[in-house]
Amino acid sequence: MARKNGRTTIVDVARAAGTSVASASVALRGERGVSEKTRAHVLAVADRLGYRPDQRARLLREQKSRLLGVTFSVGQTFHAEVIEHLYRAADARGYGLVLSATTSSRSEPEAIDDLLRDRCETLVLVSPELGEEQLADLATRASVVTIGSDLRVDGVDSLRSHExxxxxxxxxxxxxxxxTDIAYVDGGAMTMSSTRRAAYLDAMAEHGLDQRARVIPGRPTEESGVEVATRMLAGREQVPTAVLAHNDMIAIGLLLTLRGGGVAVPGDVSVVGYDDTKMAALASIQLTSVSQDAASLAAAAVERAILRTEGTVEPAEVVTPAQLVVRETTGPPRPPHDVS
Known part of the structure; x- marks a missing residue:
């Protein structure tokens, strides 16, 4: 019978099969020590009960844990997609993941300390907000791989897209x-904010539009996009013909609020996001966005983490191409007019 929490354990399998826990364990591991008849019986019972081995417990019993510790922010959609691909890449190599989230009440150092206590072989930090000194100190205590950060610290692998x-x-x-009237909504203190902001200013200058560049303060949340759009609708923020946002979350909050206020997107205002999250591709959204290719970044991060865990390879910096995915939120500008 399965436990109350819904998870069938090896004890449940042994009881249902009428064997000892030790015999059930031997049978499930495919080791010598039980008859083929007993092994077949235990396997059949395990399958019927829906038994799945506790991967984390098994890994922790090994001399090497084969666990990769991962920190991420629960409030960032892109982080969730990276985690999904990290699981796939790690599982394919026989490694497990231990996740430790950062929240408004749980700092990144706290999340990292928990992973170190869990005997994680290598830490994978998704868009870490640690400073250079903190990251350098951490690299003396564990192998570290970062995703989505442009910090360059000795002893740390860095993987990011070409921002x-x-x-x-x-x-x-x-x-x-x-x-020609293209505004940028900033990501505040978010990792890569300064890099993307500088890239926007450089790009505007390259097109001779540096005098028209405008950075609108923001935060990496949908609420921030809503606030910017609300100010535009109320006439407190100049309405450009196009907006590039630090990430998809800002862009989607902006997009939906403008549309709700009667502004045509892309007819009146074109909107571009960054990260190309699953939300961007929804039929009701269809947001033009810059893809970081979360799958490639995750696969490369796992590969580097395993190399660092199993050998003595030197840390590396890996920069993958970004790709603009054009959907339905961008189009030619209309003649200037007041949409407030």
């Missing part, structure tokens, strides 16, 4: 459509 290229492609796309 400047991604932003430049987005601005070029809008310019090719005829836009």
């Amino acid at each position: 400047h290229q991604g932003v430049a492609d987005a601005v070029a796309h809008l310019v090719e459509l005829g836009h």
